[in-house]
Amino acid sequence: MRPSLIVFIDCLPFSYLPERFLPELPGRASVRPGFGYSVNLVAELFAGMTPDELGFLNIFNYNPGNSWLRGWAPALRLLSPLRHAYYLDRAAHRALSRVAGYTGNIPFSYLGAFEPTGSYPFDPSFPHPTLLSSPGFRGTLVLHSRLRNVRPPGRDRVLVERALAAVRPGEGLFLSLPDLDSLVHSTGVGSPEFLARIEDYRAWLGELVAAFRQANPDGYVAVVSDHGAANVRGPYDMRVERHFGRPRPDRYMYFLDATLARFWVPDPGLRSEMAAHLAEERHGALVAEEERSEYGVTSRAFGDLIWVVDEGLGISPSFLGRGTGKGLHGYHPALPSQQAVFLSSEDLPRPSFRTTAVYGELRRAMRQAQVLR
Ligand SMILES: [Zn+2]
Structure with a gap:
């Protein structure tokens, strides 16, 4: 494999990518995420695996016999x-x-x-092969999990400086920038803080790409993100127990993420009753079985029924918190607002990818010994 610089930006939406953002990377595609949060989507990007293959969706799984x-x-x-x-x-x-x-x-x-679940492909505990564990990818990982005592919003800048200091001829480099995501949650998409941070990335990554290319004229460069985001108009209280009564393991159990509601319903009669109610819900949609197959979320461990709230609403209270924040992601993956970014130092074969397909394209490009333009 040739030396590669891979930059991951959490929550960079394709719809907010400025024309002049890293023009030295001519390959530009939008990326359709899957269902769920970053922990799944980052595994889709860098291990090419769906939630069904990974065994988790979001950060808690229903596991009544085995919870921690x-x-x-x-x-x-x-x-x-x-x-x-x-x-x-x-x-x-x-x-x-x-x-x-x-x-x-x-x-x-x-x-x-319930039990906490999920691990990132850059964690040593991640149990599957990834782009970064592939034998040909020799290089440095610059990750915020290794930064102690540096908090957002200054963290991204420190990480970029570390990446700049780690550029070496013949060596790969992986940089993960986490802070745009928290900025979106607290200030919204398109806020002045959000736009300023995208300008920062433009300048910082321009500098990093130039340094990397100088050290590795035959190297490969890509910038990817895991999902977009949308602004929140208001909270939506699902009042699950008012509709369906008290949950009990033999009747039904549920879990509310900020954008997904998941239900485990062993009783088939109650299950069809609940499915009918959720299909009629005016503020969201029941994820159809065909869609569950398409996105690799068929496992019943993720819920017998999965419901996704409409863009612009945040389920509140949810099992993760009461506030919705000003921006959210995890809405239906086909929505334009949710599309992520794939920039490449080579032309890309198509204008849009699934997160799971980015993995294969990155592997292919990293293997090729083609001189950078
Ligand atoms: Zn987030």
Whole structure:
């Protein structure tokens, strides 16, 4: 493999890519994400694997027999009444997260049935082959997980400086820039802060690409993102229990992410009743079986029923928190706002890719010993 510079930007939407953004990379395509959050989509980009192949969708899976907190279930049930006292509930979740790991805003009575899941392809614990673990990719990984005591928004700049310092002839370089995502959540897409950060990337990455090409005239360069984003008009309270009654493992269980609602319903009668209700919901759509196959989310571990909220709404309260933020992603992957970015130092064979197909294209380009233009 030839030396390659791969830059990953979390949450760079194709629709906000300025014309003059890295004109030295002539290959430009939009990228249609899958369902779910970055943890899935980054694995789609760099390992080419769908959630079905990975075994996870988002950051919690339903696993009643095997949750990491199942032994705590009786104690957690005692904390359940706190759900009606928001600030006490938040404080108790925070305290528990400190000892047990991230518990989000998952109702205490539910915690014993769900387990945190998912790992990034750049984590040493990621169990599958990836672009970065391929034998030919020798190089440096510049990751925020290795930066202690540097917080957003200054973190991206520090990471770019580290990448600049790591440029060497004959060596690959992978840089992950995480902070645009949190900026989108807190200020929205297209906010002045968002636009300023894209201008920063334009300047910083221009400098990095120039340095890399000087050291590696035959090298390959790509910039990719995992999803776009849309601004939030308002919250949407699903009131699941008001419609379907109290959840119980033998009736139904559910999990609310900010944009997805997932239901596990062992009773076939109740399942078709719930499917009919969700199909009629005016603020979102039930993900059809054909779509579940298309996007590789057929596993029943992800839900017997998966419902996605309409663009511009945020499910609130969700099991991850109460606020929706100003920008969100994870809406239906076909929406123009959700499309991500693929820039390449070579022309790309088509104008749009699936996240899972970016992997193959990157591998092909990295293998080729073609001189950069
Ligand atoms: Zn995000």
